[in-house]
Amino acid sequence: MKKMMKPLIRPATALAMLSVLVSGCSFFGDSKKLPPLANITNSVVLIEWSASAGKSNRYLFTPGLGDKTIYTAAYNGTVNVLADEGGKNVSRIETKAKLSGGVGVGEETVVVASTVGDVMAFDAAGRTLWRTPLAGEILAAPLVSKGLVIVRTADGRMYALNRTDGKRKWVFNRSAPPLTLRTNASATINAGVIYAGYPGGKIVAIELDNGRPVWEATISLPRGTTELERIADVAGLPVVDDSRVCAAVYQGRTGCVESLSGNVLWTRDISSADGVAVGVKNLFVSDTDGNLSALDKTSGATVWKQDKLQRRDLGTPAIVKGRVLVGDRLGFIHAISPDTGDIIGRVTTDGSRVISLLAAGNRAVVQTEKGGIFAIAVK
Numbered sequence: 001m002k003k004m005m006k007p008l009i010r011p012a013t014a015l016a017m018l019s020v021l022v023s024g025c026s027f028f029g030d031s032k033k034l035p036p037l038a039n040i041t042n043s044v045v046l047i048e049w050s051a052s053a054g055k056s057n058r059y060l061f062t063p064g065l066g067d068k069t070i071y072t073a074a075y076n077g078t079v080n081v082l083a084d085e086g087g088k089n090v091s092r093i094e095t096k097a098k099l100s101g102g103v104g105v106g107e108e109t110v111v112v113a114s115t116v117g118d119v120m121a122f123d124a125a126g127r128t129l130w131r132t133p134l135a136g137e138i139l140a141a142p143l144v145s146k147g148l149v150i151v152r153t154a155d156g157r158m159y160a161l162n163r164t165d166g167k168r169k170w171v172f173n174r175s176a177p178p179l180t181l182r183t184n185a186s187a188t189i190n191a192g193v194i195y196a197g198y199p200g201g202k203i204v205a206i207e208l209d210n211g212r213p214v215w216e217a218t219i220s221l222p223r224g225t226t227e228l229e230r231i232a233d234v235a236g237l238p239v240v241d242d243s244r245v246c247a248a249v250y251q252g253r254t255g256c257v258e259s260l261s262g263n264v265l266w267t268r269d270i271s272s273a274d275g276v277a278v279g280v281k282n283l284f285v286s287d288t289d290g291n292l293s294a295l296d297k298t299s300g301a302t303v304w305k306q307d308k309l310q311r312r313d314l315g316t317p318a319i320v321k322g323r324v325l326v327g328d329r330l331g332f333i334h335a336i337s338p339d340t341g342d343i344i345g346r347v348t349t350d351g352s353r354v355i356s357l358l359a360a361g362n363r364a365v366v367q368t369e370k371g372g373i374f375a376i377a378v379k
Contacts, residue, residue: 034311037332043345044323045335048363048375049087050349054078055371060184062102062141062356063365063373064110070365071103072373073112079103079122084360087375093126101184102141102356104149109163111149113138119151121166130166134159140186146208152186156198160211170211174198179227181250181273183235190240190259197234201249203257215262217245220252236275236316241297246283248272254285255300266300275316277324279338284324286314292326294341304341309334318359321378325364327354333366333376349374 053061054074064071069090070082079093097114104111109129110122117136121129136153143150148169149161158172180199187196193214194206201220206213222230232252239246244265246256254276255267270287277284282294282303290310294303312328317336319325323345324336331352335345352370364376 034330035308037346038308038343040343040346043335043347044379045325045333045345045347046377046379047347047349048377050375051080051082051087051089051373053080053367053371053373056355056367056369058369059100060102060139060355061099061367062184063358063367064103064105064141065358065360065365066105070360070373071105071110072367073099073101073103074371075099077114079110079112082373084363084375087373091126093122095120095122100137101139102186104142104144106144107147107163109144109149111142111144111151113142113151117153119149119161119166121149121163129164132161132166132168139182139184141184143186143189145189146192148208150187150189150194150208152196154182156180158187158194158196158206158211160208172206172211172213174204177222177227177230179231181231181233181235183233183273185234185236185275188238188240188245193259195238195240195245195259197236197238197247199231199233201232201234201252203234203238203245203247203262205245205259205262217257217262217264219247219255219257219264219267220249223251235273239276239278241278244297246276246278246297248274248276248285250288254283254295256283256297265298268295268300268302270295274314277317277319279319279322279324282338284317284319284336284338286317286326290314292317292324292336292341294324294338306336306341306343308343313353315354315357318357318364320359320364320376321362323378325357325359325376325378327357327366329353331368331372333357333364333374335378345379347376 053072057075077095081091100115160169222232244256248254250273253267254270283297292306331349350372366374
């Protein structure tokens with residue numbers, strides 16, 4: 001039950017788009033009716049600097065993290081390059097296209113995608129390298145790794161394009177149920193393997209070099225009698241932690257599997273339309289009711305549950321300097337103690353939905369629906 005475009009229910013056939021929101025806006029109601037937040041003294045978080053990326057037009061943009069730089073994209077086609085110290089705009093790339101997702105950065109290459117399915121690559125100076133059209137809407141930020149650009153379309157297909165010329169190297173595809181969630185989740189790459197979440201509560205491991213599947217694991221099976229009730233999708237990014245891969249399933253469970261075999265280690269009955277964060281001891285997940293839970297990452301046992309942020313449509317948590325940070329639909333960033341679950345800090349951004357929150361070294365980088373970019377420092 002997440003942000004303005006995450007998730008939307010869409011027909012897997014793509015013959016038509018069902019505009020049925022299962023996001024916070026449809027279920028959490030008027031923000032004026034939310035319980036007031038308790039006052040925080042000596043907050044452990046503060047806004048270090050802020051900038052503007054441009055409006056999102058309801059797309060979910062994710063910043064790309066470069067070497068001492070942050071790349072931000074907006075619907076109008078502008079990619080701004082910000083210094084990670086101070087947030088100064090050091091350069092700009094004009095793609096001359098309407099953009100629909102986040103920025104992929106790596107190997108001196110910047111990659112974005114347009115609303116019509118074009119993948120565009122630029123060098124560090126902003127010069128166009130190539131443009132490759134793909135069949136399908138692209139909501140996820142591309143990934144750049146080992147000479148490849150990995151692009152995931154909204155219907156679940158995964159493309160590997162050559163980083164230097166944009167030519168297609170391989171395509172991974174799997175069948176989908178009649179209804180799936182429309183999300184901006186991309187994939188996670190670790191040690192030459194791509195880990196991606198799919199409908200039916202699945203995590204799939206794919207070889208980066210050739211696109212061959214390694215294993216497929218089921219975190220949670222679909223339940224219910226109608227197609228709507230049987231939506232059970234991994235809507236956020238899987239997280240790789242040592243020898244485990246962890247993820248959450250919308251209308252399903254949260255759990256971890258072995259990274260080498262896909263064997264399920266544990267699952268808990270916690271539904272989430274976002275990703276998870278994994279710390280030293282615990283896994284952190286925000287559920288569809290707005291609770292934030294800490295689970296022992298080796299067993300899945302509940303360590304604590306923070307229920308004072310219900311109906312605020314929490315997003316994917318991030319861990320910065322040992323603190324758990326999570327954003328909400330009113331633009332607040334909440335800091336949570338990883339040991340007790342107590343709320344120990346809070347800052348407000350621009351009053352609009354937090355659409356991405358990334359850990360970036362000793363700070364967090366936040367992008368909001370209005371296009372605000374905020375660097376959050378943690379004490």
